[in-house]
Structures are given as C-alpha cells and as structure tokens.
Amino acid sequence: MTSYVDHHDRPPDRKATLFCQQCGHSSAPSGDWIVRDVVDGYVYDCPDCGHEITHRKRFDRTSSWVPADD
Numbered sequence: 111m112t113s114y115v116d117h118h119d120r121p122p123d124r125k126a127t128l129f130c131q132q133c134g135h136s137s138a139p140s141g142d143w144i145v146r147d148v149v150d151g152y153v154y155d156c157p158d159c160g161h162e163i164t165h166r167k168r169f170d171r172t173s174s175w176v177p178a179d180d
C-alpha cells in the first residue's frame with residue numbers, strides 16, 4: 111500500500127495565472143500564451159483573440175534608458 115504524495119507535478123499557482131480581459135481565456139504564464147519578443151521585454155498575447163495580456167519588462171529596475179528616435 112503506497113500513500114506517498116506525488117511531487118513530480120508542480121501544483122498550479124493560482125496567483126500566477128494570467129487572464130485575458132477580452133475573452134476570459136486563462137492560463138499560467140508558461141501556458142499557451144503567444145509570447146512576443148519586443149525591444150524592452152516580452153509581450154503576452156491571448157491565443158484566442160490576440161488581446162495583449164501583459165508586458166513583461168526585461169529589466170525590473172527603474173531605467174533611464176529611453177528608445178532613441180533615430
């Protein structure tokens with residue numbers, strides 16, 4: 111008789127779940143979002159409706175860096 115808890119699968123982190131404000135699609139940050147690589151980080155798009163979910167900055171600290179206008 112085995113009664114051990116299986117730890118091979120991480121429990122879902124509800125706090126980390128992202129939601130689409132447009133269509134209600136929900137998934138973990140590592141889920142099925144369309145991740146686009148942009149100049150200052152990553153943009154998560156909804157796979158269902160294409161709505162932008164979140165913009166993850168590549169740098170966390172407050173930066174004085176501004177994109178040059180050429």
Ligand SMILES: [Zn+2]
Binds near residue numbers: 134
């Ligand atoms: Zn959506």
